[in-house]
Amino acid sequence: MADVVRVVAADDPLRALFSPAGELTAEARSRLGLDAAALRELYRNMVLIRRADQEALNLQRQGELGLWGQFLGQEAIHVGAMTALRATDWVFPSYREFGMAMVRGIDPAEMLTLFRGLSHGPWDPRRYHFAPLAIPVATQVPHAVGFAMGCRLKHGDEVVLSTFGDGATSEGDWHEAMNFAGVFKTPVVFLCQNNYWAISVPLSKQTAGSIADRALGYGFPGIRIDGNDVLGVYAAVAAAADRARQGDGPYLIEAVTYRMGAHTSSDDPTRYRPESELEAWNAKDPIARYRAWLEQQGIIDEGTVAAIADAAESAAQAMRARLTAMPTPPPGEAIFGRVYSNPPESFLREREEFESSLEGS
Amino acid sequence: MADVVRVVAADDPLRALFSPAGELTAEARSRLGLDAAALRELYRNMVLIRRADQEALNLQRQGELGLWGQFLGQEAIHVGAMTALRATDWVFPSYREFGMAMVRGIDPAEMLTLFRGLSHGPWDPRRYHFAPLAIPVATQVPHAVGFAMGCRLKHGDEVVLSTFGDGATSEGDWHEAMNFAGVFKTPVVFLCQNNYWAISVPLSKQTAGSIADRALGYGFPGIRIDGNDVLGVYAAVAAAADRARQGDGPYLIEAVTYRMGAHTSSDDPTRYRPESELEAWNAKDPIARYRAWLEQQGIIDEGTVAAIADAAESAAQAMRARLTAMPTPPPGEAIFGRVYSNPPESFLREREEFESSLEGS
Amino acid sequence: MEPVTMAKAINLSLRDALTRDENVLIFGEDVGALGGVFRITDGLQKAFGEERVFDTPLAESSIVGIAVGLALRGFKPVPEIQFDGFIYPAFEQIVSHVAKYRNRSGVPLPITIRVPFGGHIGAVEHHSESPEAYFAHTAGLKVVTPSTPADAYALLQAAIDDPDPVIFFEPKARYYLKEEIDTAARVPIGKARVAQEGSGVTVIAYGPTVSIALQAAKTAAAEKISLEVIDLRSLSPLDMDTVMASVRKTHRAVVVHEAPVFCGFGAEVAARISHDAFDLLEAPVARLGGLNAPYPPARYEKLYLPDVDRILQAADAALAYG
Amino acid sequence: MEPVTMAKAINLSLRDALTRDENVLIFGEDVGALGGVFRITDGLQKAFGEERVFDTPLAESSIVGIAVGLALRGFKPVPEIQFDGFIYPAFEQIVSHVAKYRNRSGVPLPITIRVPFGGHIGAVEHHSESPEAYFAHTAGLKVVTPSTPADAYALLQAAIDDPDPVIFFEPKARYYLKEEIDTAARVPIGKARVAQEGSGVTVIAYGPTVSIALQAAKTAAAEKISLEVIDLRSLSPLDMDTVMASVRKTHRAVVVHEAPVFCGFGAEVAARISHDAFDLLEAPVARLGGLNAPYPPARYEKLYLPDVDRILQAADAALAYG
Numbered sequence A, B: 001m002a003d004v005v006r007v008v009a010a011d012d013p014l015r016a017l018f019s020p021a022g023e024l025t026a027e028a029r030s031r032l033g034l035d036a037a038a039l040r041e042l043y044r045n046m047v048l049i050r051r052a053d054q055e056a057l058n059l060q061r062q063g064e065l066g067l068w069g070q071f072l073g074q075e076a077i078h079v080g081a082m083t084a085l086r087a088t089d090w091v092f093p094s095y096r097e098f099g100m101a102m103v104r105g106i107d108p109a110e111m112l113t114l115f116r117g118l119s120h121g122p123w124d125p126r127r128y129h130f131a132p133l134a135i136p137v138a139t140q141v142p143h144a145v146g147f148a149m150g151c152r153l154k155h156g157d158e159v160v161l162s163t164f165g166d167g168a169t170s171e172g173d174w175h176e177a178m179n180f181a182g183v184f185k186t187p188v189v190f191l192c193q194n195n196y197w198a199i200s201v202p203l204s205k206q207t208a209g210s211i212a213d214r215a216l217g218y219g220f221p222g223i224r225i226d227g228n229d230v231l232g233v234y235a236a237v238a239a240a241a242d243r244a245r246q247g248d249g250p251y252l253i254e255a256v257t258y259r260m261g262a263h264t265s266s267d268d269p270t271r272y273r274p275e276s277e278l279e280a281w282n283a284k285d286p287i288a289r290y291r292a293w294l295e296q297q298g299i300i301d302e303g304t305v306a307a308i309a310d311a312a313e314s315a316a317q318a319m320r321a322r323l324t325a326m327p328t329p330p331p332g333e334a335i336f337g338r339v340y341s342n343p344p345e346s347f348l349r350e351r352e353e354f355e356s357s358l359e360g361s
Numbered sequence C, D: 001m002e003p004v005t006m007a008k009a010i011n012l013s014l015r016d017a018l019t020r021d022e023n024v025l026i027f028g029e030d031v032g033a034l035g036g037v038f039r040i041t042d043g044l045q046k047a048f049g050e051e052r053v054f055d056t057p058l059a060e061s062s063i064v065g066i067a068v069g070l071a072l073r074g075f076k077p078v079p080e081i082q083f084d085g086f087i088y089p090a091f092e093q094i095v096s097h098v099a100k101y102r103n104r105s106g107v108p109l110p111i112t113i114r115v116p117f118g119g120h121i122g123a124v125e126h127h128s129e130s131p132e133a134y135f136a137h138t139a140g141l142k143v144v145t146p147s148t149p150a151d152a153y154a155l156l157q158a159a160i161d162d163p164d165p166v167i168f169f170e171p172k173a174r175y176y177l178k179e180e181i182d183t184a185a186r187v188p189i190g191k192a193r194v195a196q197e198g199s200g201v202t203v204i205a206y207g208p209t210v211s212i213a214l215q216a217a218k219t220a221a222a223e224k225i226s227l228e229v230i231d232l233r234s235l236s237p238l239d240m241d242t243v244m245a246s247v248r249k250t251h252r253a254v255v256v257h258e259a260p261v262f263c264g265f266g267a268e269v270a271a272r273i274s275h276d277a278f279d280l281l282e283a284p285v286a287r288l289g290g291l292n293a294p295y296p297p298a299r300y301e302k303l304y305l306p307d308v309d310r311i312l313q314a315a316d317a318a319l320a321y322g
């Protein structure tokens, strides 16, 4: 629609790192400040989370999980973004950020208990600085902004990462939160994982506009980048987080990627998605691409690649073993245990009655 | 924040009419296609609605109305926009669009029954193509978009005008509706009456970004114009409506003006607003400015001005007289009469009981 | 006709509505090419085109909001909300506009909002809610829910034909119940149904709990206890005539739904029976429902929700009372 | 202490909370320089600065949404929703997050959402709603409402101190009731109050209807009819002990609120009394409330809402029953 759109912001440290097409420039790539070990770690993490993702799908197919939502194809975003943050920075995910949580150190087996129907939120967000998964689309974005407002009020130096999908940008909550972030100049990095689909709805039916360009309307910069380049994502999130940490406020990163799997294990994408799209995106696979680059740079060799694959395999098997061995928490605790900090008497009475009815049966 | 922002859209017929500062160019002004009578009519309508607004405030102070929300200072938007539309075009107002409704021909006395506590919606929207006032901020914007979608589906040639305040742009509904409008390319003109205040909250605390520029993120153009120039508003709405009628989709016009009165009669702006702002804006009064221009063009003389003032005075008196003479509708009808088209039996029973309890007392 | 599932019956009902009235429009998230996450709208876009059956952006408030605008323009919108737990973003539009727009404008609002609801599907959080009481408490709305394929077909026809807004709750755990349906049969809004005649205790259910009430009746019958099962079908308006006719026979009542008991729809039913049948009741009206806690993880839903045993216990208690 | 209005008592309570705990934050639309449209937050921004008391953009969903984030960061947010009728855009955040966040995370959520509610203020549409039943039906929330300045002060202290989320409904038509208050007195959440002792009929009220119930008691007394008035104060949890103690004395109950009767909070109260006091009741529990129609234009609100006469009639009917 718009013939020419140019947004240039003086306090925008990201713009210079990327070509207009959203590719990390060679120059920026050479100044990332990551040593060989760190570069290998990015690769390792991508391989680990992809293997775990695959194992979760297997578990779902075998009836061990009720549901699984693959993030296949989005590993560069998960790993690049998380690596760019400090451990004290908070993450407010939606529901597809399993890989991010793994990189943060949350036990994937524990996480899977959510999809096994055992828990609505298996980890303590305060321990990992990682909020619970948010299933109602976009509703977590105001939480991220509120948290970031709090960081500013406490004069902390944490930064908040708020992630969401392309579909999420259509929700009212998304807009309100973006606007709050601008008004209160909160230290938050908004990261849209634009994987082109919201279940069966393609981006072209989700919006006629541009997601990245919306930032302008809220008073902060936005950029659209290649989400299948782990170094590009790393560079963008690191720069945006730095900027936020320095008090320069929010930044919106639209990382363009593709949902290679189904929406979830309940979905059948053949009903709405042309196979040809998958082929095109397969060629841009974030792991293969990065491995080729690492090899070309002499940072990784076949032996390391194989060792990492083995490690991923055993980690996946260990995850499976831990998951299937996990005990089922007692019903009274699972249903009533975490509702209130200060439970009303009538609530405690109901719990007691419930528990004694179980003993009876 | 952003140093340079340029948005140029090829299918944007408004951009050429206005200076970058949002002023209607002299050239565009000379090609409006309005004859002297039409130009005088714009003036007349502004005077009429201002006088009615003042009379409504008087009525409120005298206890005849429960509440009044002046639109003083916003007359150019009310009259300019309505004059640019066809009578078959629909308007979806918020709550301050009394002047617009008057221009559309709705009896102001009837309208005031709303503020007299007699009705939630005194006119038939289908007769005037003017939706009921919407009090919950921004909630009417999706209605406007849905209606416009319907116009497209019916291959009608109506255009929809959706008006709202600056504060409304912060609500989720506003965003969702803008995005729907872009996706479905609906024939809707969005008109923001940016009067700098949302009750006590100034624009600078409402958003850190630009309202007009947000349109881009939804895939259609936006422009910021002088909202105190009736001809500029006319030109902008006419061009945007034309464009929408031709199937080119939505347009967002941010008309910059100022709320010269209190938010409503319940408000006390001295608690939050510097007097100095009023002085500055007084100098830009839309009626005085336009009158000066008309005089300069030789289109209006003192006699006409006086005659119009007289007409406004008698119209206001007539409005008052009609309002205060209006009967109070019977309670059963007022409370139950319009809830359902197909009222459930239990509902009819409750109404009957209610009505007979009144007879009893 | 072949027996059809409730899912298919709803699909047929939508299809027939689309055929009968060109002003009927179906829209929502994923209702087009995908045919909805439950395939309720399967094939409809193909048959009726993208103008009549269309996907929207992911925004529930506007899905309902545009329905208001479309209704004003003369359409009969039938928006879908994908899951019970995602209707809340649309609450404002439903409560402040859908329910009240006619009251302030005189313009009829023939909108039918379809919402799969309830639990027992082993889902993750927010996919098993029973929010019906919120809407039943909102004056200006009609709220209905079928429990069988035949009623689903007919009640949806009635909802779409109704000139007033209707919230149409679909018991998603019952989508695969199968029976023959008669597409000519009518089920008016506001009429409950005696799903099972009996004489000992009246069990009042709706939507997903009707089948467990019927199961309870069957089990009870084996022990010579006779339960009469009422399927409310319409929550607002509520058919107290049918309820009272039953209570006049049984003098005992149990009401059962999936939503938490506290302030749930059962409170209205129980309060009404306790009031209207004050001199008839031989036992307090029992309310069964979800526990008064948020819907639990799937592994615990069976324990959280009312079941056949709890109905039988309540019926026994009612019979033993006094 | 001088007698103060309820508005002032709430202002003092907020002031004391801000003083006592630096994690208390107050925010919402117009709460800063203006001091709120009802002046409840008058002077607080001046006294505590723009970081602790601040205006937000006009967006209720995010006003509540940021409260969740702030609570996770260790604050005690006390957001204001400007009017009852504008809480609906925040419904999703309240129901799906405020009520359930602890349940999925283990993190306490000490949020107090203040909401002026109810009618009798001669306002335009959407300014006189009584949405308490929606929240009372939502597991995970606590819902309270004071009816006097003293209770308003103390109950708000309790709400802010509570580690769980509380919806604090302020009966706006009673903002100008005046009485002396004791800032050291405590009112725990979950405890009702006998507002007027009596023996003939129990009248259960809360928030704005307590004063009309007391007026009814006064009028009745003149006719030698003794009403006991219970002010619930806390709707969820509901103090059935206090209610039952009264009904054990009177054997008759009337519950009265402003919201429409159908599926209103009175349904829960009536269902509970009818159940728990089945053998004690000498008359059916009566429910009084708003008519089952949207809140009417101001001129009609007196007719729409329950009043002293309707309470007296219901009490008379209860006494004459049987």
Ligand SMILES: Cc1ncc(C[n+]2csc(CCOP(=O)(O)OP(=O)(O)O)c2C)c(N)n1
Pocket: A096, A135, A136, A137, A164, A165, A166, A167, A168, A169, A195, A197, A198, A199, A259, A263, C029, C058, C060, C082, C086, C089
């Ligand atoms: C409020 C809400 N509405 C609907 C849904 C159902 N739903 C789950 S995921 C999804 C699509 C989300 O798409 P996107 O934001 O692009 O994220 P992605 O799944 O592609 O990662 C929908 C519609 C939901 N979870 N929440």
Ligand SMILES: Cc1ncc(C[n+]2csc(CCOP(=O)(O)OP(=O)(O)O)c2C)c(N)n1
Pocket: B096, B135, B136, B137, B164, B165, B166, B167, B168, B169, B195, B197, B198, B199, B259, B263, D029, D058, D060, D082, D086, D089
């Ligand atoms: C959803 C909602 N929240 C709050 C209010 C209370 N309120 C009424 S008008 C208003 C300010 C609106 O400002 P703006 O949109 O700029 O319009 P203006 O009043 O300046 O014309 C507020 C907060 C409301 N009516 N609706």
Ligand SMILES: [Mg+2]
Pocket: A165, A166, A167, A193, A194, A195, A196, A197, A198, A199, A259
């Ligand atoms: Mg997506």
Ligand SMILES: [Mg+2]
Pocket: B165, B166, B167, B193, B194, B195, B196, B197, B198, B199, B259
């Ligand atoms: Mg304004």
